[in-house]
Amino acid sequence: xxxxxxxxxxxxxxxxxxxxxxxxxxxSTPEHDVENALKEGSYTFCSRPPFLxxxxxxxxxxxxxxxxxxxxxxxxxxxxxxEKKPEKNDTFxxxxxxxxxxxxxxVVGFWLLVAGVVVxxxxxxxxxxxxxxxxxxxxxxxxxxAAPAEAQITLAVEPDTSSADALLQRANDTARGGDGERALGxxxxxxxxxxxxxxxxxxxxxxxxxEYVRGCKDPAARTPLREIVVEVDRVQFGGAVVTPxxxxxxxxxxxxxxxxxxxxxxxxxxxxxxxxGGPKASRASGTDPAGxxxxxDLLRRQGAQATxxxxxxxxxxxxxxxDKTQVVVLDMTRIEIEEEAAxxxxxxxxxxxxxxxxxxxxxxxxxxxxxxxxAESNDVVVDDSNANDDDGVENKNENKNENDDQPDSxxxxxxxxxxxxxxxxxxxxxxxxxxxPGDGHPVARFKGTERAYAYTQRHGTGMVLGVATPxxxxxxxxxxxxxxxxxxxxxxxxxxxxxxxxxEEDGISPPSxxxxxxxxxxxxxxxxxxxxxxxxxxxxxxIRMTRPMPIPPPARRAFAEHVxxxxxxxxxTRAARHALAVYARYADExxxxxxxxxxxxxxxxxxxxxxxxxxxxxxxxxxxxxxRDATSGVPLGAGEANDLLLLKELRALVVAATSRxx
Amino acid sequence: xxxxxxxQTFERIKSQMARxxxxxxxxxxxxxxxxxxxGHVLIEGAPGLGKTLVARTLAVVSGCSxxxxxxxxxxxxxxxxxxSIFDRQAASFAFIPGPIFAQLLLTxxxxxxxxxxxxxxxxxxxxxxxxxxxxxxxxxxxxCVIATQNPVESQGTYPLPEAQLDRxxxxxxxxxxxxxxxxxxxxxxxxxxxxSDLSALTAAVTPEELVAMQEYAQRIRIxxxxxxxxxxxxxxxxxxxxxELGASPRASIALLKAAQVIAASExxxxxxxxxVKPMVAPVLRHRVMLHPDAQLQGVTADDRIADILRSAPxxxxx
Numbered sequence: 001x002x003x004x005x006x007x008x009x010x011x012x013x014x015x016x017x018x019x020x021x022x023x024x025x026x027x028s029t030p031e032h033d034v035e036n037a038l039k040e041g042s043y044t045f046c047s048r049p050p051f052l053x054x055x056x057x058x059x060x061x062x063x064x065x066x067x068x069x070x071x072x073x074x075x076x077x078x079x080x081x082x083e084k085k086p087e088k089n090d091t092f093x094x095x096x097x098x099x100x101x102x103x104x105x106x107v108v109g110f111w112l113l114v115a116g117v118v119v120x121x122x123x124x125x126x127x128x129x130x131x132x133x134x135x136x137x138x139x140x141x142x143x144x145x146a147a148p149a150e151a152q153i154t155l156a157v158e159p160d161t162s163s164a165d166a167l168l169q170r171a172n173d174t175a176r177g178g179d180g181e182r183a184l185g186x187x188x189x190x191x192x193x194x195x196x197x198x199x200x201x202x203x204x205x206x207x208x209x210x211e212y213v214r215g216c217k218d219p220a221a222r223t224p225l226r227e228i229v230v231e232v233d234r235v236q237f238g239g240a241v242v243t244p245x246x247x248x249x250x251x252x253x254x255x256x257x258x259x260x261x262x263x264x265x266x267x268x269x270x271x272x273x274x275x276x277g278g279p280k281a282s283r284a285s286g287t288d289p290a291g292x293x294x295x296x297d298l299l300r301r302q303g304a305q306a307t308x309x310x311x312x313x314x315x316x317x318x319x320x321x322x323d324k325t326q327v328v329v330l331d332m333t334r335i336e337i338e339e340e341a342a343x344x345x346x347x348x349x350x351x352x353x354x355x356x357x358x359x360x361x362x363x364x365x366x367x368x369x370x371x372x373x374x375a376e377s378n379d380v381v382v383d384d385s386n387a388n389d390d391d392g393v394e395n396k397n398e399n400k401n402e403n404d405d406q407p408d409s410x411x412x413x414x415x416x417x418x419x420x421x422x423x424x425x426x427x428x429x430x431x432x433x434x435x436x437p438g439d440g441h442p443v444a445r446f447k448g449t450e451r452a453y454a455y456t457q458r459h460g461t462g463m464v465l466g467v468a469t470p471x472x473x474x475x476x477x478x479x480x481x482x483x484x485x486x487x488x489x490x491x492x493x494x495x496x497x498x499x500x501x502x503x504e505e506d507g508i509s510p511p512s513x514x515x516x517x518x519x520x521x522x523x524x525x526x527x528x529x530x531x532x533x534x535x536x537x538x539x540x541x542x543i544r545m546t547r548p549m550p551i552p553p554p555a556r557r558a559f560a561e562h563v564x565x566x567x568x569x570x571x572x573t574r575a576a577r578h579a580l581a582v583y584a585r586y587a588d589e590x591x592x593x594x595x596x597x598x599x600x601x602x603x604x605x606x607x608x609x610x611x612x613x614x615x616x617x618x619x620x621x622x623x624x625x626x627x628r629d630a631t632s633g634v635p636l637g638a639g640e641a642n643d644l645l646l647l648k649e650l651r652a653l654v655v656a657a658t659s660r661x662x
Numbered sequence: 663x664x665x666x667x668x669x670q671t672f673e674r675i676k677s678q679m680a681r682x683x684x685x686x687x688x689x690x691x692x693x694x695x696x697x698x699x700x701g702h703v704l705i706e707g708a709p710g711l712g713k714t715l716v717a718r719t720l721a722v723v724s725g726c727s728x729x730x731x732x733x734x735x736x737x738x739x740x741x742x743x744x745x746s747i748f749d750r751q752a753a754s755f756a757f758i759p760g761p762i763f764a765q766l767l768l769t770x771x772x773x774x775x776x777x778x779x780x781x782x783x784x785x786x787x788x789x790x791x792x793x794x795x796x797x798x799x800x801x802x803x804x805x806c807v808i809a810t811q812n813p814v815e816s817q818g819t820y821p822l823p824e825a826q827l828d829r830x831x832x833x834x835x836x837x838x839x840x841x842x843x844x845x846x847x848x849x850x851x852x853x854x855x856x857x858s859d860l861s862a863l864t865a866a867v868t869p870e871e872l873v874a875m876q877e878y879a880q881r882i883r884i885x886x887x888x889x890x891x892x893x894x895x896x897x898x899x900x901x902x903x904x905x906e907l908g909a910s911p912r913a914s915i916a917l918l919k920a921a922q923v924i925a926a927s928e929x930x931x932x933x934x935x936x937x938v939k940p941m942v943a944p945v946l947r948h949r950v951m952l953h954p955d956a957q958l959q960g961v962t963a964d965d966r967i968a969d970i971l972r973s974a975p976x977x978x979x980x
Contacts, residue, residue, distance in 0.1 A: 131969075185978065205976065206971060206972045206973065206974060206975065206976060207976065208934065208935045208936040208939055208976050209934065209935075209936060210934065210936030211939075233930075233932075233934045233936075234932070236885065236887070236977075237883075237884075237887065237932045237933060237934045237935075238883060238885075238930070238931065238932035239883060239885065239932065
């Protein structure tokens with residue numbers, strides 16, 4: 001008993017010295033702090049637990065039975081236990097099938113909706129792009145210099161140049177100055193600006209005053225606007241003289257419109273504030289028995305800083321040597337971390353960060369994993385960190401001062417010499433232990449065994465506090481009498497005062513680009529479908545916008561292919577003589593048609609046309625004719641090679657003779 | 663004729679015509695504006711949409727003399743203008759006036775006659791006179807040509823030449839009526855309405871009153887800013903790259919005249935840009951020739967005019 005009270009006092013002293021806010025934080029024990037927090041705060045996890053508690057919360061039911069004031073949650077636990085018995089019956093089976101069916105329909109409906117939305121969104125975009133393409137030429141040319149002088153009626157008063165109130169003020173000033181015509185224009189501009197801010201009209205350079213009146217969506221504003229327009233048009237286009245009455249009428253109408261607009265904006269603003277402020281203020285915290293709000297509250301009351309992590313685990317900034325020690329508390333039963341985040345977390349720890357890992361070790365980052373064991377008891381004993389120092393806290397500070405030339409992390413995270421230490425008793429819901437790694441130091445054990453519940457281990461310049469279950473770090477866990485001191489004692493091993501509790505979403509690394517973000521949100525397939533739909537739409541609509549391309553005339557290859565095929569056929573059948581005969585017949589007909597009337601000597605014609613020797617031409621021609629007339633008996637030479645050679649010579653003559661003619 | 667008389671007469675004509683012509687208010691108003699602006703009307707629409715009925719009804723309601731020519735491919739210019747015929751008894755040529763000598767001339771299916779015959783209307787439409795055998799004969803006042811054409815059929819038709827088109831003050835397009843309007847039309851016929859018998863209609867105005875209205879509309883004040891707006895709009899049609907041939911200065915004048923009539927019908931003695939804008943498309947759509955590329959892209963003259971209207975700033979108080 002004496003040992004226990006000494007340990008508690010030591011823990012309190014530790015936090016008191018570590019706290020920056022000093023005195024206010026450490027006036028009571030952790031147990032008192034928890035009691036006070038439960039009284040002062042809006043913690044309803046015991047009195048008004050969720051109707052359908054999470055499995056994590058149900059796992060804490062044993063602790064709830066030992067916590068005073070948690071009868072309501074105990075009742076929920078009992079009810080859940082009862083309901084769990086008749087699990088697989090026909091009704092649930094039927095409902096399960098129905099649920100699957102509905103889910104399938106919902107998925108199909110969702111994708112149809114996505115497709116519809118994509119088409120609805122893409123269609124106006126495509127139309128706008130096409131319209132913009134058509135307009136580009138006009139827009140480029142529509143420079144003020146290009147416009148005729150008469151058309152350059154620039155606005156001395158553009159309605160959209162300032163606020164309605166400012167325009168109204170200027171109009172009043174102008175009217176007082178005696179410039180009625182200009183004042184009328186300003187009153188109209190003020191009225192239009194006010195209506196534009198209310199969304200009743202849309203100011204555009206191409207809209208006429210009449211269009212503003214007709215297009216005004218506020219029926220009550222249409223009449224006063226028309227009256228202003230009538231006055232303005234009468235003066236500007238009708239050449240009428242401005243009368244004070246006309247200015248006064250326009251002023252009263254414009255003032256009414258502007259004031260109404262301000263009133264409407266005020267009402268909308270108030271409604272917005274009322275709508276946004278209420279629910280947030282009344283939002284209760286600490287409703288989940290498995291939550292960690294009470295733990296954070298306890299740490300704050302003990303003088304430490306306890307906040308939510310504000311960045312993703314994958315983007316935690318690596319600590320520098322002179323940074324204050326920052327502790328990240330990570331409940332691995334609730335937070336699923338990606339591989340990238342796990343790797344970064346290990347690097348962050350090695351760089352000097354302090355990590356508190358809660359939950360089953362199998363879910364921990366690969367490099368920090370330890371073996372999971374089963375304990376036989378639910379009672380845990382936590383060693384007091386400060387009890388290992390000879391002189392307690394003061395001695396520890398002295399050691400620190402002596403080692404000022406070393407980095408803080410080196411001194412603060414150093415594993416202390418082991419001594420039999422006074423211990424703090426606690427109880428957990430799940431008897432789950434873990435195997436302490438070789439260089440680790442057990443800081444909490446299951447009572448009566450050597451099975452460790454928690455350990456500390458150095459990693460680079462940082463430290464890891466591994467805890468087998470997250471029970472102690474939950475609302476219900478810390479509310480159980482005795483557990484609060486154990487939590488504070490356990491965290492006292494870390495020698496730090498800045499605790500950041502990670503949220504479920506922190507385990508997901510931020511997407512590197514919008515497409516990756518959509519993928520993560522499960523919209524990857526939808527995105528690709530949308531892109532495909534847009535591409536199809538572009539092709540479908542854009543094809544009509546393309547300029548017609550001149551179609552190249554088809555290559556005249558039919559005859560050439562026919563000749564090549566025929567030649568190949570002759571070659572395959574070894575019919576060179578037949579080919580020669582056919583070509584000779586063709587050449588005879590062709591040349592005779594080209595010869596002068598009355599001439600009959602083809603050889604002489606060839607000689608004359610080609611300029612070659614008459615005898616040579618006659619020889620070639622005679623042999624060709626002999627081939628044509630196979631019965632003539634004129635020797636053709638020795639075989640196929642000669643036939644082909646002759647064919648070549650004849651072709652050269654015919655081509656030369658006919659080309660010259662052409 | 664003063665402002666209130668103009669408005670009353672204008673409304674009286676419209677209400678009389680509305681007894682027969684159902685659901686074609688823009689068409690009726692456009693025809694009236696053209697008539698009072700001393701212009702001519704080209705009505706384009708599919709068969710059966712009441713183009714001819716509008717012209718015939720206007721003739722009855724306005725009390726003007728009315729002639730109708732059905733343009734056919736074999737129609738000759740002399741069939742329109744009239745010709746000199748030898749009179750044996752007088753032993754001289756006597757001029758027999760053609761149907762063009764009417765105050766309201768309906769030229770039905772004008773694009774079915776060849777260009778030679780269409781050109782017979784050029785002088786009449788521009789100078790309001792007809793020259794035959796060297797003698798110029800003035801046409802009656804008021805004089806208005808209401809031409810119709812069918813945009814669907816192209817077989818056996820002769821597109822109007824640009825010079826001819828330019829002489830029409832407005833080109834009005836008629837579209838299919840909405841269901842409820844069509845329901846009323848059919849029900850009227852079921853109740854015994856006969857479009858060929860317009861005897862139940864009475865003249866709401868005399869030709870003299872029409873001439874007075876024309877003269878009154880001409881006196882409507884138009885500010886320099888509005889003139890600048892009109893000129894700017896028309897010039898933009900010449901600068902638009904999608905338009906091969908923009909509108910001529912005659913278009914600017916036509917737009918001005920039409921805007922004057924609109925302003926007078928609204929009971930104002932001055933023109934505002936609001937009077938100009940609704941007449942831009944009817945006045946310009948037949949006066950611009952689209953670039954072939956734009957036509958291939960499916961761009962229409964109305965599309966380009968709408969874009970021009972969007973890009974042109976409206977004059978504001980200085």
